[in-house]
Amino acid sequence: MRHLRGNLATTVVTVLVLAVLGVVAGYVWSALAPATRYVLVDGTPHLADPETQSLIEADGWFAAVTGGFGLVCAVAGYVLSRHRPVEVLVGLAAGGLLAGYVAMLVGGTAKGVVQAAGPGGYTTTTSLDLTAYGVLFAWPLVATTVFWVIEFAVTYNQRAR
Known part of the structure; x- marks a missing residue:
């Protein structure tokens, strides 16, 4: 039971850290x-x-920003996950999805003001929004891919010795 709680705690902490980073990414x-x-x-x-x-x-900017955050999270997650790599990987996948969603919500509300009134109506700059929802997968996709590439490279080098 203690082992299960440790695994779950590692995954939950990873997800929560990524959710907070989602605010920054937004x-x-x-x-x-x-x-x-x-x-x-x-x-x-x-x-x-x-x-x-x-x-x-x-x-495009959303994919670039969240992909960059996913890259950094993958490297940090790998370095910090020496004893629980699977739990951190699951946290990167789930947390990356949550962080992308949080980034979309936060970034979407950070802009938007009415600039001027004219004869044709009010000219406004709206809040940001995604039109291609597939970019929500940039963070978890990059994070998990980079994590596995690092794992493969390290394991391959250890086996070659």
């Missing part, structure tokens, strides 16, 4: 990603520039 994403401009006409938002690429850029 603010980093909101600082780096371009805001999309909308015009509010009768309370309905319309793109100010229908040919804007800012929605795609926001998704």
Whole structure:
């Protein structure tokens, strides 16, 4: 029973640490990603520039930021997980998903103000949003992949000796 509690505690701590890092990643994403401009006409938002690429850029920045956090978490998790690698790996996968979701929520609320009122309506910069939800998997995918690559490289070197 004690062994099970230790395993569960390791996984839970990993998930919680990554969730807190998700808050940081959300603010980093909101600082780096371009805001999309909308015009509010009768309370309905319309793109100010229908040919804007800012929605795609926001998704790309989200993937880059959360992927970078996943890389750092994988290296730190591997270094700190000498006795419980499986539990940390499970924590990286679950915590990465949670952290990505938290980053999306935090980053999505960090921007957004009405800038000016005009004859066509209010011009506004909205909060960030994801249009490609697959980027939510960047953090756990990078974290678990890098973790296994490090594990393979270390194990391969040990076996070669």
